[in-house]
Amino acid sequence: MLSLSSVQSGTGEIIPFAFRPPAFLPIVTPLLFTSLLPHREAKHMFIWQFLFYAYTAGFTIANGNATAKAEDIPLPQKQLLLCTGTVFYAASVGTFPTFAMKRYGLNSPTVKTFYRRILPIPLVAGLSAFNVMIPRGVEFENGIEVMDKNGNVIGVSQKAGMKAVRETALSRAALFGTAILIPDSLLYFIKRTHYLVRNPQALPGMRMILTFLVLGMMLPVSFSIFPQLGKINRDDLETEILSSTEETELFYNRGF
Template structure:
């Protein structure tokens, strides 16, 4: 089992533990580390000899694991491109979320959401499960083509309410409330989950590797792949659905209280709220499910049941 997954099993048993770990892993300062330093760090964590039951006391060892978690894919052992590492997710998505949430014209909304979904889809591809098995075609090629289709569809759905409202000149207060304040949050969350499910579809179509407690691969499971994709899609929907919904609700009360009277003050308060919610929800959403996922033996395919007596098996969930 990869050192990253061993670390998650040892240190990320509860939601609170995972939240604190992700808060450290998402530190943007980790992006400044060089490739040579990352490789040296990987050598350190791979030879540390830690077992899942051993807590990590040494601060230097813990920092080495944090750099490994933030920079190296646990399945391929390759360094993740800097723009698609977990610490880069917040700095890059924040301005895209802010612009996408503005009350713009349909064409502008489509473009902003297209760019947003393009980045998050690329992030999903780079951080998904890397043990997908396929012989008849290239998984990467399929992910690129299906991902482009999912990105275009998601951007169209995001702009559709504005197109509908402008075309039929629906200017009533109720329509404005629904289209501009109620619909964006569920649509954004749903489309974020949709792009995850589409780009990672090879995982539940072809299966991912599952391991026993000792890290030995015992088979390839489509059911484990389906579980991994469902959990990641749900966490992504919660992340961006909440990031769109909660600031909109809070801004409603800010306007009513007249706390910020000028448009510039309202814009500053809105930016602060979106930043705070996204910064808090990112580690929370990533902590919803264990990174080293578990699946019960009876939930797996028959061919895997016959090859092991383990009651629980493990897999990399991906991000």
């Protein structure tokens, strides 16, 4: 399994160490945790948000379906531009609540609770899904290979590419949304305990530990919500593929 996680299933190339699935948890946990801290300045938060979305975008591309690239190079220029723009956009939107609080002096407890505890859950989940859809847009623009049950390539399908990217985006949104929701919900009750009342400085460390544990538990769930070898009905494919096979179900590599 370690060997399989080190090789790009579509091209057979070795995946860079930092973007292999085993490296995802130890790298993404501190980035997610730090990107959501209440930074004094919005620019500091932007930097951490940028690093978080840049890493997850790189992981998405490295582990996506690479069977139908626009050009015969590792990363097409169009995909690189889209990826860069997506990361800047996601980091900017993720930083905006903090910028608004600092710019307009929104310091009431209700506003702070909303911006720091409630809004980040749907915001990070939505931006994480967006951060999958755009960098992997080449897959539903050019299509990905679909195979029969024996592994024979039948054709290239845009519809299969859209399904693969959509499923991966949903799983990524569920992963990061849950990774924020559960620790915050648990800490809401834990911080009322006698120990944390007397030792409030222990709260960040406990939040970090809970984030790591929840991500660790949710990561295999996220990767397996939809099967790695996805299925698509023959009737859902393009006409030219329908005429090439009599199989009722075809298969594709979904990617991570």
